[in-house]
Amino acid sequence: MKLNDITILENQSLAPYAYTQVGGKVDYLAIPKTQLELQQLLHWAKLKEQPVHIFGRLSNLVVRNGGLHGLSILLHDLRDIKVDQRTITADAGADLIIVAEVAMTHGLTGLEWAAGIPGSVGGAIFMNAGAYGGQTEMVVTAVTAIMPDLSIQIFKLSELEFGYRHSIFQENSGVIVSATFTLTPDLKSDIQLRMDVNNYRRADKQPLNYPSNGSVFKRPEGYFAGKLIMDSGLQGTRIGGIEVSKKHAGFMVNINNGTGNDYEDLIHHVQVTVKKKFNVTLETEVRIIGER
Numbered sequence: 001m002k003l004n005d006i007t008i009l010e011n012q013s014l015a016p017y018a019y020t021q022v023g024g025k026v027d028y029l030a031i032p033k034t035q036l037e038l039q040q041l042l043h044w045a046k047l048k049e050q051p052v053h054i055f056g057r058l059s060n061l062v063v064r065n066g067g068l069h070g071l072s073i074l075l076h077d078l079r080d081i082k083v084d085q086r087t088i089t090a091d092a093g094a095d096l097i098i099v100a101e102v103a104m105t106h107g108l109t110g111l112e113w114a115a116g117i118p119g120s121v122g123g124a125i126f127m128n129a130g131a132y133g134g135q136t137e138m139v140v141t142a143v144t145a146i147m148p149d150l151s152i153q154i155f156k157l158s159e160l161e162f163g164y165r166h167s168i169f170q171e172n173s174g175v176i177v178s179a180t181f182t183l184t185p186d187l188k189s190d191i192q193l194r195m196d197v198n199n200y201r202r203a204d205k206q207p208l209n210y211p212s213n214g215s216v217f218k219r220p221e222g223y224f225a226g227k228l229i230m231d232s233g234l235q236g237t238r239i240g241g242i243e244v245s246k247k248h249a250g251f252m253v254n255i256n257n258g259t260g261n262d263y264e265d266l267i268h269h270v271q272v273t274v275k276k277k278f279n280v281t282l283e284t285e286v287r288i289i290g291e292r
């Protein structure tokens with residue numbers, strides 16, 4: 001199906017596009033190449049009264065086997081990055097890793113923590129992503145979004161309501177279009193060294209040889225989720241094709257054609273086991289959506 005020059009795929013599986021290689025089918029799928037195309041798609045969905053689902057790299061998300069109704073939009077072709085002195089403005093679909101690299105090549109510090117995060121700028125804003133002592137809220141100063149009435153709104157930092165893995169976009173249904181990062185000048189060699197150290201730590205501790213969503217659970221107050229899972233004897237536990245990583249208990253990896261339902265069932269099993277053993281409730285950091 002075509003909308004102007006935009007191809008809209010019907011009854012399309014999300015699994016080939018997802019970082020974890022899991023996900024059910026969606027009614028409609030489109031990949032806009034410009035902000036104008038994105039606006040046209042949102043307008044089409046509004047006229048057709050179709051629900052809209054917006055995704056970046058699908059790297060912190062599980063879509064159940066039953067999939068999603070309505071229009072799903074992947075933003076990974078919206079990836080322009082512009083540098084102006086101390087600021088970087090990046091489209092929502094830009095890879096966070098690439099933005100961190102661009103910052104380094106321009107001698108700008110503040111994004112070293114993001115050097116190995118396999119997500120998009122939009123996803124980082126939506127979830128207030130962070131690692132190794134850094135968080136999105138520390139460097140973002142403005143976000144442009146398309147609101148449900150199709151108006152374009154610019155949010156200042158104070159309006160983004162950042163919290164632990166939270167932003168205002170989890171409530172206001174705005175579609176993130178771009179973000180501006182304000183950074184600090186520093187020596188490229190020092191920035192690169194910090195990035196290299198963080199990436200070494202990731203490679204040393206995380207199961208990067210299998211598809212995963214990164215850390216599955218938020219850090220419970222006073223505990224570490226991975227240690228609770230490890231001490232519950234759950235490493236190596238498998239449901240379907242998804243396994244609690246033997247390398248890092250806070251990760252779940254797709255080792256053999258796992259599905260979204262496998263992922264959700266394993267999450268539930270881990271939560272029940274940890275609650276029973278330690279009386280600690282593990283809350284998911286990954287989002288789980290779609291029908292069973």
